[in-house]
Amino acid sequence: MNYQNLKIGDAVPVSNRRGVTGRQLPEPKWHALRVRPGKEKASRETLRAYGVYSFFPVEERTRFFKGKRIVTEHAQVTQIIYARFKHQPQWDVLQDRKIITGVFCIGTSPIVLGADIIRAVQGLPTRAEELQAAREALMRIGEGDSAEVLGGPLAGLVVDVTKVRGGQVWWQTLAGIKGQIDRDGLRKLNVA
Structure with missing residues (x-):
């Protein structure tokens, strides 16, 4: 509705749309989110548009069509994306807007993933592995x-x-x- 053309007595609808995130968290938290099949990329981009960093492990597939090389990105594990929330996530809003279908929980509490788990999913060495490699390099x-x-x-x-x-x-x-x-x-x- 255009609020610039209001006249005295016009009804103004109350908008109580909540955002996908709420108050700021003391430190960012990682969560594993369930999404619709084949919609990992769309959910990732939507979350990024809301300021939530998210990713999923991908593999690139190359195919040729009419002599042109086409590279596509596919999820290695379907229906799961990982997101880092700096603000408290509003799970019901994320589900109502069909950004996610759920979050991995223990009981009713969403599971907060540690940094080492995220680094392993990304294919990066954990902090302990980095320290061990640095120690070995120092002692070589x-x-x-x-x-x-x-x-x-x-x-x-x-x-x-x-x-x-x-x-x-x-x-x-x-x-x-x-x-x-x-x-x-x-x-x-x-x-x-």
Whole structure:
């Protein structure tokens, strides 16, 4: 209705349309949402238009039609999308507007997904995996590093690494003694 052309005495309809989200949450929450079959992309785009980041795992399929290459995006798992809500979701409004058909719940409480679960769904490493990889990279022995021999008659000897190739490490002591050892036989020193 055009509210600019109102005259005194005209009836004004009360609009009580609620939005798809309500009050702001202290921290964003991830939820797994059920959608109509084949409508994952439409639901994702609708949620994004309302300011809710959402995604679903996709696979690209390529086909050729009349000599043209056509790439289409298809859901790997149908009828599920994942959404990050910064504001409290209004589940009934989302369902009434046919954006979603439901939300995964335990009883009547929607399940809040952790960041590691979302990263796994996205095919990204979890925080623990990232930390483990960073630790391994930090402890990896390279040329110019100081290391300690772990076993054998030279256990405890501090050496300078001169060359690393494959799983083998060549080293030299301050006294000029040279040797070769398996990478697992050394422990890197002076890790910052």
